[in-house]
Amino acid sequence: MSTTALELEAVTAGYGDNPIVREFSAHLEAGTITTLLGGNGAGKSTLLRAIYGTNRLFSGRILFKGKAIERLPPWERLRRGVGFVPQGRCNFPAMSVGENLKMGCYTLPGARHEAAIGRMTDLFPLLREKWRTEAGNMSGGEQQILEMAMVLLLGPSLLLLDEPSLGLSPRMQGDVFAMVQRIAATGVTVLIVEQNVRGALLISDRALVMEQGRRFMEGSAAEVRTDPRIRQAYLGGNIKETAA
Ligand SMILES: Nc1ncnc2c1ncn2[C@@H]1O[C@H](COP(=O)(O)OP(=O)(O)O)[C@@H](O)[C@H]1O
Ligand SMILES: [Mg+2]
Numbered sequence: 001m002s003t004t005a006l007e008l009e010a011v012t013a014g015y016g017d018n019p020i021v022r023e024f025s026a027h028l029e030a031g032t033i034t035t036l037l038g039g040n041g042a043g044k045s046t047l048l049r050a051i052y053g054t055n056r057l058f059s060g061r062i063l064f065k066g067k068a069i070e071r072l073p074p075w076e077r078l079r080r081g082v083g084f085v086p087q088g089r090c091n092f093p094a095m096s097v098g099e100n101l102k103m104g105c106y107t108l109p110g111a112r113h114e115a116a117i118g119r120m121t122d123l124f125p126l127l128r129e130k131w132r133t134e135a136g137n138m139s140g141g142e143q144q145i146l147e148m149a150m151v152l153l154l155g156p157s158l159l160l161l162d163e164p165s166l167g168l169s170p171r172m173q174g175d176v177f178a179m180v181q182r183i184a185a186t187g188v189t190v191l192i193v194e195q196n197v198r199g200a201l202l203i204s205d206r207a208l209v210m211e212q213g214r215r216f217m218e219g220s221a222a223e224v225r226t227d228p229r230i231r232q233a234y235l236g237g238n239i240k241e242t243a244a
Contacts, residue, residue: 004066005030005158005189006051011060013050019058020046022213028206030157033180033190035200035221037234038210044193045087047210048160051191052084053077064158078107083156085147087163087193093136097127097146100135104150120149123182141165141172145179152183159183161192165199177203197234201225 006028014020021043028034038044049055051062053074062070069077078084091100101120105113121128124145130138135146144164151159161180165173173196181203184190194200201207207224209217217224224230 003030004028005032005064006191007061007063007066008047008051009061009063011047011050011062012058013046013055013060014043014058015046015055020213021050021210023060024210024213024215026208026215026218028158028189028191030189031184031187032205033184033192033203034206034208035197035204035224036191036193036208036210037197037200037224037230038216039233042210043213044210045162046213048084048086048162048191048193051077051160052082054084075107078154078156081155081157082160083151083154083158084160085151085162085164087166089143090147091135091143091150093134095135096132097135097138098131100146100150101127101153104153107154116153116155120153123152123186124149124179139168139172141168141175144168144172144176148179148183152188156188158189158191161190163193163195165194165196173199198225 004027008024008026010023010025012019012022024047036044046055050057053072057070061068064080064082092103101117105116108116126142126145127149135143165176168176177199180190180192192200201221204221207219207221208215
């Protein structure tokens with residue numbers, strides 16, 4: 001039996017007086033990975049921010065686990081299980097990995113910190129190995145994993161990831177995708193925006209395509225990956241692909 005984790009109903013969102021995302025609807029099943037594709041400036045980050053509540057929602061509804069959250073402040077959405085890892089670096093670079101993880105626990109009752117951190121170092125053993133390393137001295141991929149862990153500490157059931165593999169070497173991109181799969185395997189629903197379209201689609205169940213703020217296409221990751229328009233626009237057109 002499948003359950004709906006997130007439902008977007010005609011979401012129109014943006015900044016100030018400017019709607020960027022328009023009438024965007026989507027449906028995410030619990031425990032699945034969905035890639036959100038779209039060109040530069042299409043409005044992908046704007047949609048993630050709207051789900052987390054850090055920009056302006058003009059109209060539409062956002063249902064998380066069946067309940068409307070669109071009027072709640074971000075911290076209340078976080079408390080209910082919406083986790084967001086924004087684009088770019090967002091750790092405390094001069095602090096060690098261990099200190100960053102402790103900072104990540106600040107909204108949890110003290111008695112739960114140790115267990116929460118233990119779950120993260122079990123899920124990502126790298127963080128135990130690098131416990132005393134200054135976060136800013138780690139590779140981009142390692143920092144990305146730390147940042148995902150800092151959000152996962154709070155036990156979200158939905159994880160919004162904005163360009164987690166941006167700027168990473170191909171090998172580290174693969175590591176980040178493997179981590180995302182590991183996270184989803186624990187039952188977390190993932191919505192991921194990625195410049196590495198091919199890599200993201202390979203780990204995804206579903207895909208949403210946004211063009212100029214509007215939903216252009218929606219389907220299984222395999223359908224979207226083999227669609228001629230998508231191959232032309234996002235996969236370099238002539239990439240040979242064995243259909244899944
Ligand atoms: N903080 C902001 N204030 C005003 N406009 C913004 C802001 N962030 C993004 N925009 C505008 O929203 C549009 C979509 O941006 P964004 O959602 O970041 O696109 P994407 O993530 O798909 O590349 C762009 O035209 C951008 O200029
Ligand atoms: Mg963006």
